[in-house]
Amino acid sequence: MITAWLMAGLLFTPLAWAVLCLLLDFSRGRLVSCLGITVQVLVSLGLWVAVAREGGFLYGLGGWEAPLGIELRVDGLAVTFILLTAIVAGACGLHASVYLAPDNAWYRYFWPLFWFLWAGLNGVWLGGDLFNLYVGLELLSLSAVGLVALGGGINALRASLRYLLAALLGSMAYLLGVALMYGQFGTLSIAGIASLLPETQALVGPGMAMALMLSGLALKTALFPLHGWLPPAHGIAKSPVSALLSALVVKASFYIAARLWLEFGHELGSTAVAQLIGGLGGAAVIWGSWLACRQSQLKQVVAYSSVAQIGYLFLLFPLTFAVSDTASLQAQQGMTLQVVSHALAKAAMFLAAGNLILATGSHQVAGLAGVSHFLPFSLFSFGLAGVSLMGMPPSGGFAAKWMLLQASLASGQWWWIVVLVAGSLLSAAYVFRIYQASFVAKTGVDDFYHPPGSLEVIPLLLALMSLGLALVAEPLLSVMALSLETGGAP
Amino acid sequence: MSLSALLPPITLMTSLLAAVLIFATPEHRSGLRTTINLTAALIKLLLVAIMVWGVFQGVDYHLTFTMLPGVAFTLKADALSVMFAGLSAILWLLTTVYAVGYLEDSPNRSRFFGFFSLCVASTMGIALAGNLFTFLLFYEMLTLATYPLVVHRGTVEALRAGRTYILYTLTGGAVLLVAIAWLHGLVGDLPFRQGGHFQQAASDLETPLTLIFVLLIAGLGVKAAIFPLHGWLPQAMVAPAPVSALLHAVAVVKAGAFGIVRVVYDIYGIESVAALGLLEPLAWLAAFTILYGSVRALSQADLKRRLAFSTISQVSYIILGISLFGPIGTAGGLVHLLHQGIMKITLFFCAGNYAETLGIHRVDELDGAGRRMPGTSIAFTIGAFGMIGTPPLAGFITKWTIASGAIAANMHWAIAVLLLSSILNAAYFLPVVQRLWFREAVNDWPHERFWGRLETSAWLFWPPLITALMTIMVGVLASMPFSPLSWAELIAAREYLP
Numbered sequence: 001m002i003t004a005w006l007m008a009g010l011l012f013t014p015l016a017w018a019v020l021c022l023l024l025d026f027s028r029g030r031l032v033s034c035l036g037i038t039v040q041v042l043v044s045l046g047l048w049v050a051v052a053r054e055g056g057f058l059y060g061l062g063g064w065e066a067p068l069g070i071e072l073r074v075d076g077l078a079v080t081f082i083l084l085t086a087i088v089a090g091a092c093g094l095h096a097s098v099y100l101a102p103d104n105a106w107y108r109y110f111w112p113l114f115w116f117l118w119a120g121l122n123g124v125w126l127g128g129d130l131f132n133l134y135v136g137l138e139l140l141s142l143s144a145v146g147l148v149a150l151g152g153g154i155n156a157l158r159a160s161l162r163y164l165l166a167a168l169l170g171s172m173a174y175l176l177g178v179a180l181m182y183g184q185f186g187t188l189s190i191a192g193i194a195s196l197l198p199e200t201q202a203l204v205g206p207g208m209a210m211a212l213m214l215s216g217l218a219l220k221t222a223l224f225p226l227h228g229w230l231p232p233a234h235g236i237a238k239s240p241v242s243a244l245l246s247a248l249v250v251k252a253s254f255y256i257a258a259r260l261w262l263e264f265g266h267e268l269g270s271t272a273v274a275q276l277i278g279g280l281g282g283a284a285v286i287w288g289s290w291l292a293c294r295q296s297q298l299k300q301v302v303a304y305s306s307v308a309q310i311g312y313l314f315l316l317f318p319l320t321f322a323v324s325d326t327a328s329l330q331a332q333q334g335m336t337l338q339v340v341s342h343a344l345a346k347a348a349m350f351l352a353a354g355n356l357i358l359a360t361g362s363h364q365v366a367g368l369a370g371v372s373h374f375l376p377f378s379l380f381s382f383g384l385a386g387v388s389l390m391g392m393p394p395s396g397g398f399a400a401k402w403m404l405l406q407a408s409l410a411s412g413q414w415w416w417i418v419v420l421v422a423g424s425l426l427s428a429a430y431v432f433r434i435y436q437a438s439f440v441a442k443t444g445v446d447d448f449y450h451p452p453g454s455l456e457v458i459p460l461l462l463a464l465m466s467l468g469l470a471l472v473a474e475p476l477l478s479v480m481a482l483s484l485e486t487g488g489a490p
Numbered sequence: 491m492s493l494s495a496l497l498p499p500i501t502l503m504t505s506l507l508a509a510v511l512i513f514a515t516p517e518h519r520s521g522l523r524t525t526i527n528l529t530a531a532l533i534k535l536l537l538v539a540i541m542v543w544g545v546f547q548g549v550d551y552h553l554t555f556t557m558l559p560g561v562a563f564t565l566k567a568d569a570l571s572v573m574f575a576g577l578s579a580i581l582w583l584l585t586t587v588y589a590v591g592y593l594e595d596s597p598n599r600s601r602f603f604g605f606f607s608l609c610v611a612s613t614m615g616i617a618l619a620g621n622l623f624t625f626l627l628f629y630e631m632l633t634l635a636t637y638p639l640v641v642h643r644g645t646v647e648a649l650r651a652g653r654t655y656i657l658y659t660l661t662g663g664a665v666l667l668v669a670i671a672w673l674h675g676l677v678g679d680l681p682f683r684q685g686g687h688f689q690q691a692a693s694d695l696e697t698p699l700t701l702i703f704v705l706l707i708a709g710l711g712v713k714a715a716i717f718p719l720h721g722w723l724p725q726a727m728v729a730p731a732p733v734s735a736l737l738h739a740v741a742v743v744k745a746g747a748f749g750i751v752r753v754v755y756d757i758y759g760i761e762s763v764a765a766l767g768l769l770e771p772l773a774w775l776a777a778f779t780i781l782y783g784s785v786r787a788l789s790q791a792d793l794k795r796r797l798a799f800s801t802i803s804q805v806s807y808i809i810l811g812i813s814l815f816g817p818i819g820t821a822g823g824l825v826h827l828l829h830q831g832i833m834k835i836t837l838f839f840c841a842g843n844y845a846e847t848l849g850i851h852r853v854d855e856l857d858g859a860g861r862r863m864p865g866t867s868i869a870f871t872i873g874a875f876g877m878i879g880t881p882p883l884a885g886f887i888t889k890w891t892i893a894s895g896a897i898a899a900n901m902h903w904a905i906a907v908l909l910l911s912s913i914l915n916a917a918y919f920l921p922v923v924q925r926l927w928f929r930e931a932v933n934d935w936p937h938e939r940f941w942g943r944l945e946t947s948a949w950l951f952w953p954p955l956i957t958a959l960m961t962i963m964v965g966v967l968a969s970m971p972f973s974p975l976s977w978a979e980l981i982a983a984r985e986y987l988p
Contacts, residue, residue, distance in 0.1 A: 387634060394631075402558060405668070417668060428656070436641070439638070439649065474557055
């Protein structure tokens with residue numbers, strides 16, 4: 001019974017907070033939202049503990065079972081991502097409540113959009129059928145676009161329009177695929193389609209649908225070469241918003257793509273497609289990191305680093321197709337670790353970058369001179385997050401890289417090792433470029449603005465979580481592996 | 491969980507905790523910072539001493555937990571690890587004392603000592619790691635923690651050196667990661683074990699094992715500064731003297747050398763390395779590096795750079811010793827792990843003293859410095875003679891043991907290398923000593939400072955004298971129990987027992 005309440009708390013209360021905040025101005029919305037964040041974090045934690053103890057389950061919304069009602073899949077992976085969302089979004093919300101100045105009238109829309117975004121994310125993690133996932137994705141994209149435009153000038157508008165176009169195009173391709181699937185199978189449930197697929201003779205229709213859905217999702221996830229919209233949008237948004245977008249929003253569309261691939265890939269995929277997607281991911285790693293090295297603006301460096309880090313995720317496709325079960329499992333574990341660690345590290349990094357920009361008053365990398373002397377704390381969070389992005393131990397990024405290396409070795413696809421190694425060296429290049437800028441000696445007095453402690457603590461905590469992730473990776477992975485049938489953690 | 495399982499992690503946490511506390515210490519509270527530093531260093535020394543005694547008695551210090559699927563995080567103390575841990579614990583204490591004096595009144599001391607403690611924590615982790623995976627964790631952590639120390643001064647030159655350093659070490663780390671992951675995928679998680687794992691290596695694994703060995707040595711060789719992977723070391727000399735002393739003479743290069751020892755003896759096993767035909771090439775590589783470093787040291791005008799090239803040469807004695815098949819050669823290599831650390835840190839302390847007290851950085855400015863700074867110059871002279879291999883100093887014990895090992899292993903060419911190298915050592919150290927004692931000071935010192943009664947600050951004065959005394963003692967008392975040589979022989983005996 002308690003889980004029913006928790007489930008309701010996950011999906012509907014964010015919507016309720018959103019509506020409530022619509023009626024209030026920024027400062028009052030802030031009060032309500034801080035309360036809301038506390039509630040959501042507790043609810044997510046409760047559900048995570050419940051599933052870790054008793055295993056996953058299917059939950060019919062309002063007591064209606066599929067195919068009539070909406071059915072939610074509550075498995076170990078979903079609750080882990082829900083908990084991740086609660087931690088990261090909560091941190092970004094708290095950071096934003098101090099970071100955003102209440103005198104800008106537009107900021108009153110921050111809280112409603114923030115809560116709609118959260119609701120959309122939870123919907124995607126839990127969705128069990130293609131259409132629900134679409135609804136969650138749309139809610140997510142539209143509120144994300146709104147957040148990018150929020151309180152910015154003409155450049156922010158331009159970036160958010162570009163984002164909107166990409167998001168809509170992606171959604172349309174996805175929806176078209178969903179429609180084709182429904183026409184063929186008469187059901188939208190992912191599990192239902194997966195059970196019908198092996199008996200289907202004509203695979204052209206579903207194959208087409210799969211291609212459409214995957215390309216739509218790739219566009220929304222900013223997979224190379226469809227990444228053009230991401231750096232301007234993530235670079236220009238307010239720092240807490242950039243953090244939300246890079247840490248969570250792009251992961252949602254990737255999560256759907258990964259689930260489609262793992263459920264349908266055996267029938268509808270081919271080695272060529274798997275290698276092609278992996279190749280694009282590899283290209284994203286190299287190209288994104290290379291461009292990140294060449295940016296002169298701090299937040300652009302971080303944004304291009306997202307393009308690269310997303311690339312790693314797409315190595316899941318070749319590493320799970322037509323390989324041994326061991327390799328496939330290792331790849332999935334590597335992927336989930338990468339999602340979690342990148343979410344924590346990138347959120348920390350954007351928030352810390354926001355603090356640094358606030359402190360130096362400059363958006364340039366070169367503006368960081370003297371920071372390590374006068375503002376060691378802001379730099380420290382940024383630096384620790386960078387350790388995870390580089391994939392240095394003991395961070396989550398390292399754990400993910402290790403698992404992906406093992407998967408590449410076990411499946412005999414050694415070329416991904418080259419991508420993994422080159423990617424981590426290139427990411428070290430852009431991270432160390434920023435360290436280096438901050439270590440430049442600057443004589444004279446401390447003319448930096450010192451951000452309040454609450455702004456400094458939040459990214460530090462996120463960065464520490466990301467840094468220590470590898471130490472708790474094993475228990476975390478054992479919860480993530482809990483499927484619907486298995487009960488209880490070992 | 492018993493206390494003996496907890497001792498290695500507690501030892502590790504001592505410096506980690508010290509790092510956190512020091513980072514949190516306000517810049518101007520230097521008394522508090524020094525107290526934290528010295529307390530942590532003393533506690534660590536005590537803990538390591540307990541473990542040395544325990545390992546001698548045969549206590550098993552071992553802690554392990556699964557970190558990632560199929561991979562364990564393992565800390566354990568065996569004879570080899572407490573040897574390295576003991577070296578860094580003793581020298582950390584002395585270098586901390588030295589660094590407090592050296593960095594007096596300079597900016598960013600909290601940052602410096604924080605990362606300094608992190609470095610020591612990483613070194614401890616490397617010493618106490620129980621498998622390659624755990625070793626890799628701390629090896630990479632050492633890279634990250636040393637970077638801020640190399641670029642500490644924030645000058646253009648320091649930043650450039652930092653870039654070179656990071657380029658070399660991260661690439662080395664990546665190669666090491668691939669090698670360890672490959673080995674892990676091939677045979678699973680291998681704990682370090684005396685005698686190694688591949689005595690009866692299946693013949694179908696021969697090619698991958700050979701390739702992995704080459705990758706492992708290449709990855710570790712960067713930090714151990716084996717030719718041609720040594721380029722970062724001379725450049726990194728822009729760092730403050732305590733950093734050069736502890737890290738570049740001891741922690742970083744030794745981490746690489748120590749890793750090679752682990753791979754050769756405790757992963758592959760010396761017999762299987764020999765069977766794969768890899769031992770002899772390793773010995774040749776080490777021999778070449780020994781001569782190359784010495785030849786390059788001859789032409790260096792900057793004192794610290796001369797010492798850096800000497801380090802490149804001296805660290806390869808360790809590699810040469812362990813790649814001579816037989817327990818005597820092994821003992822010679824291992825004992826040099828300690829001896830070189832003690833001698834080289836003496837020399838770097840002295841170089842720092844000349845720079846800090848008289849503003850001297852170049853060899854040709856040293857004329858007559860012996861009269862102005864007799865204590866430091868005596869220490870330098872002892873260190874230099876030790877390096878050359880004058881009996882009964884530390885370096886002589888090393889060279890004698892390695893030479894005996896070479897005869898036992900029937901690799902007589904190694905003796906020629908040792909002789910040639912000793913001549914070269916003399917050729918680049920004796921002119922320095924001669925300038926110190928037998929020439930008159932012609933000009934004023936470039937930048938002289940005074941500290942009352944002593945020739946320099948007391949914090950700077952005592953550490954090199956203590957390590958110089960140790961250089962003499964480890965040589966004279968080499969056959970006593972618990973001397974570096976007896977300990978190295980103990981390890982070597984355990985490695986070759988079936």
